[in-house]
Amino acid sequence: MIEELEADRRLGPQLSERLVLAGQPPRHGDYELPEPLAAALAEQGVERLWSHQAEGLEAVRRGRNALVTTPTASGKSLVFHLPVLEEVLAGGSGRGLFLYPLKALGQDQRGKFEALAAAAGLGEQATCAIYDGDTPRSERRRILAEPPRVVISNPDMLHLGILPHWQNWEPFLATLSWVVLDELHTYRGIFGCHFHHVLRRLDRLSRGLGAEPRFIASSATAENASEFARLLAGDDFHWIGDSGAPREDRHLLLLRPANSPYTTALDLLVFLIERGFKTIVFTKARRITELLYKWLKQQA
Numbered sequence: 207m208i209e210e211l212e213a214d215r216r217l218g219p220q221l222s223e224r225l226v227l228a229g230q231p232p233r234h235g236d237y238e239l240p241e242p243l244a245a246a247l248a249e250q251g252v253e254r255l256w257s258h259q260a261e262g263l264e265a266v267r268r269g270r271n272a273l274v275t276t277p278t279a280s281g282k283s284l285v286f287h288l289p290v291l292e293e294v295l296a297g298g299s300g301r302g303l304f305l306y307p308l309k310a311l312g313q314d315q316r317g318k319f320e321a322l323a324a325a326a327g328l329g330e331q332a333t334c335a336i337y338d339g340d341t342p343r344s345e346r347r348r349i350l351a352e353p354p355r356v357v358i359s360n361p362d363m364l365h366l367g368i369l370p371h372w373q374n375w376e377p378f379l380a381t382l383s384w385v386v387l388d389e390l391h392t393y394r395g396i397f398g399c400h401f402h403h404v405l406r407r408l409d410r411l412s413r414g415l416g417a418e419p420r421f422i423a424s425s426a427t428a429e430n431a432s433e434f435a436r437l438l439a440g441d442d443f444h445w446i447g448d449s450g451a452p453r454e455d456r457h458l459l460l461l462r463p464a465n466s467p468y469t470t471a472l473d474l475l476v477f478l479i480e481r482g483f484k485t486i487v488f489t490k491a492r493r494i495t496e497l498l499y500k501w502l503k504q505q506a
Contacts, residue, residue, distance in 0.1 A: 207478075207481055207483065208224070208457060208459070210481070211459070211477065214477065216473055217461070217470070217473055217474060217477060219464065220461045220462055220463060220464055220470060221459060221460075221461055222460050222461065222462040223458075223459070223460035224457070224458070224459050224460075225457070225458040225459075226455060226456070226457055226458075227455065227456040227457075227458055228455060229452070229453045229454045229455045229456070230452065230453050231452055232256065232450065232451065232452040233256065233257040233450035234254045234255065234256060234257060234260075234450065235254075235255055235256060235257035235258070235259065235260025235261060235450060236260060237255050237259070237260035237263050237264060239255075239288070239292070240292060240295050242295060242326040242327055242328070243288060243291055243292065243295070243322075243326050245325075245326070246322055246325035246326035246327075247284075247322075249325050250321075250322070250325065252281075252284075255281075255284070256280065256281060256449070256450035256451045257448070257449075257450030258274060258276050258280065258282075258446045258448060258449050258450050258451070259281055259282075259284050259285055259450070260450075261446045262274045262282075262285035262422075262444075262446050263284075263285055263288055263289065265444040265446070266285065266286075266289045266384070266420065266422060267289070269418075269420060270420070270443075270444040271420050271421040271422070271423075271435075271439065271441055271442065271443040271444065272285060272420075272421075272422045272423070272443060272444050272446065273390070273422075273423045273424070273431060273432060273435045273443040273444065273445045273446065274422075274423070274424045274425075274446045274447075275390075275424070275425050275426065275428050275431045275445070275446070275447045276426070276446070276447065276448075276449035276451065277426055277449055277451070277453070278426045279451075280426075280449050280451040281451065282424040282426075283315060283318060283319075283388075283424075285422060285424070286302065286304065286384060286386045286422040286424075287318070287319050287322055289302075289383075289384060289422075290302045290319075290332065290355060290356055290384065291322065291323060291326060291328060291332055293355075293383065294323075294328050294331050294332045294355060295326075295328070299381045300381055300382075300383030300384070301353065301354075301355055301356065301357070301378055301381045301382055301383060301384075302355065302356045302357075302382075302383065302384040302385075302386060303356075303357050303359065303364075303382060303384070303385050303386065303408075303419075304356060304357070304358045304359070304386040304388070305358075305359060305360060305361060305364065305385065305386060305387055305388070306358065306359075306360055306388050306389065307360060307361065307388075307389050307392040307393070308360075308389075309338055309340070309360065311388065311389065312336055312338070312358040312359070312360065313336065313358075315358065315388070316334050316336060316358050319332075319334050319356060320332075320334055331355070332355050332356070333354035333355050333356070334354055334355065334356040334357075334358065335349050335354040335356070335357055335358070336357075336358045336359070337349055337357050337358070337359045337363060337367070337368070338358075338359055338360055338363045339362075339363060339367075350374050350375070353375075353377050353378040353381075357378065361393075361397075361400075361401045361404060364404055364408065365400075365404045369404070369407055369408060369411065372411050376415060379408075379411055379412045379415050379417060380412070380415035380416050380417055381417060382412045382417045382419045383417065383418070383419060383420065384419065384420055384421075384422055385405070385408065385409075385419050385420070385421050385422070386421075386422045386423075386424075387421060387422070387423040387424075387435075387438070387439070388423075388424050388425075389424075389425060390423045390424060390425035390428050390431070390434070390435060390438070391425045391427050391428040391429070391434075393438055394434075398438060401438065402437070402438050402439075402440065405438065405439055405440070406440055409440070421435075421439045421441065421443065423435050423438075423439070423443065431445060431447065432445040461474070468489075468494065468497070468498060468501075471487055471489075471498065472498055472501050472502060472505065475487055475498075475502065476502070476505060476506050479506075480506075
């Protein structure tokens with residue numbers, strides 16, 4: 207495929223760099239899990255934890271804030287799912303607040319958490335609920351009356367729907383043990399500045415009620431991750447950036463567009479689809495995505 211790309215009349219001249227990134231074999235870590243959780247993971251095909259998962263879990267177990275910056279699909283979510291489920295098995299009262307910048311991400315993680323809890327026989331005890339702008343009023347009342355083990359929300363709802371009414375959330379906040387910040391890199395600029403103060407307020411209110419929440423953050427693309435996490439949350443993190451997950455060799459190709467980058471992206475998309483490759487294109491705005499799709503239908 208790369209040789210055909212180099213020979214392509216339109217795309218070949220725009221190919222400015224080609225690198226091969228070496229793969230790596232799997233590296234496992236030692237972390238002793240309760241038998242129900244180990245069996246549940248084995249049922250899902252996870253016989254052993256990767257080294258970065260074990261290191262992150264060990265940091266959380268020691269009461270540290272943990273930051274995991276390993277590639278996409280390297281199993282970062284287990285670093286915050288498993289501590290909650292371990293707490294349930296141990297009979298503890300600790301709860302988790304999982305914060306996501308997008309609703310779709312939270313819904314996806316809820317499904318994963320509930321599947322793992324059910325496989326471990328904890329479906330009724332490890333309850334999980336989404337609290338956002340789409341949550342019906344009746345469901346909101348139920349969440350306040352019977353706080354679940356995990357609440358999934360977003361920064362806006364935390365700021366507008368939870369913290370101003372902290373007295374109603376006192377049973378949850380008083381037992382808050384983990385605050386999860388997924389997709390850490392999105393919290394930058396003015397949005398990140400606002401979110402920093404929201405997190406400080408959350409921490410102050412929770413500690414005032416007797417809780418000692420720890421932060422668990424993750425990102426696949428954060429720059430200066432450790433310093434960034436410390437500035438955002440106002441506390442130090444144990445940083446795990448070395449992935450133990452296996453990885454095949456990867457080809458990295460850099461194209462310098464002759465004209466519009468969108469035209470080059472479209473040409474490349476068509477080139478790859480015609481050769482049967484699964485392909486995804488990221489843009490910075492929905493409008494550009496719709497425009498590329500319109501052009502794609504016209505061209506091919």
